Amino acid sequence: MTVWYTRDLKLRHEVVELSDGSSSIIRFTIHPNSTHLERWIKGSHIDSQNETQIVEGSKVVEVDEDQFMSNLETYSTAISNMIPSSLRIDSWARQCLVKKIIIEARLDLLHYSLYNAYNGSVGNRLWMTSVEIHMGTIYELEKEHAMVQSIVDLEEGRVIDFVEGGDHGYCESSCCCAICLEEISAETHVACMPCFHVFHNYCIVQWLSMSHHCPICRFEMPTVTN
Structure with missing residues (x-):
């Protein structure tokens, strides 16, 4: 049996400016619309499929923005632990998913920071980042x-x-x-x-x-x- 994966991510950010001198923080959560579609195929025919939500047991992860932006691997483990075990994927697929979340979050933060710096608005903030995951696992059965x-x-x-x-x-x-x-x-x-x-x-x-x-x-x- 051959197993392969598809990943579709959408990151939603809500930004709260901090005035108490706190460092900028990114708070990651899994969006409740997140789903995992498992599909079993034989040849060109779909044998069966099952779609489930993947929010049960998910954790909130808070990371320091400066450290998050400076090192890709710093918070890989924490973000991996945020993804519930009910998402039945192997370690390689989980690692790829985590890296995709980190890269897309960093790009979003970078664009936001550059935009605000250009407009003269620089300050500490709380990023409330909701990660909507639509994961697909396809099992290609032996014909x-x-x-x-x-x-x-x-x-x-x-x-x-x-x-x-x-x-x-x-x-x-x-x-x-x-x-x-x-x-x-x-x-x-x-x-x-x-x-x-x-x-x-x-x-x-x-x-x-x-x-x-x-x-x-x-x-x-x-x-x-x-």
């Missing part, structure tokens, strides 16, 4: 396809309108292939699954190279795992 020999052994034939088929024919008045959704017309070359469902020969061969289930009734063919 199980039908054994080559079982595909070769499919009974092939052609469709004969309104006529009882023999060993190499199938009686169909009007139907469509459940894979490509195109009509199976008279004299079309088809293949029949052991469950007796009929498809275009090319369609079912391609289908079984990716999945071992009948696309109609989920009948299981002998499998090989990639």
Whole structure:
């Protein structure tokens, strides 16, 4: 199984000017809209997915602005601990998420500081920074396809309108292939699954190279795992 991640961040800042001589402080919290979407896929198909909020158990982290701006690694551990354990990601993904939060916060603070310095407003402040995280974890499941020999052994034939088929024919008045959704017309070359469902020969061969289930009734063919 292959696991990969997507990250979307939005930082919201509320700035309070401090007049008591205190140093500038950044207060980080997780925004309540933050979500974690877990998705399991097989090939190009979504097998299942689950979305949860990730605010439960989150902590408030306060850091000194000057130290935060001078060293990228100073508060990595503190911000990592702010992210609740309910966000089920590995240490590498958590580290990447923390670095992204730090870099975006530093850029926002830098732009704000430069703007205020240009306008002659320089002072200590409290940054209340709410981090909205939308994390995606995608699990790419191993694809199980039908054994080559079982595909070769499919009974092939052609469709004969309104006529009882023999060993190499199938009686169909009007139907469509459940894979490509195109009509199976008279004299079309088809293949029949052991469950007796009929498809275009090319369609079912391609289908079984990716999945071992009948696309109609989920009948299981002998499998090989990639």
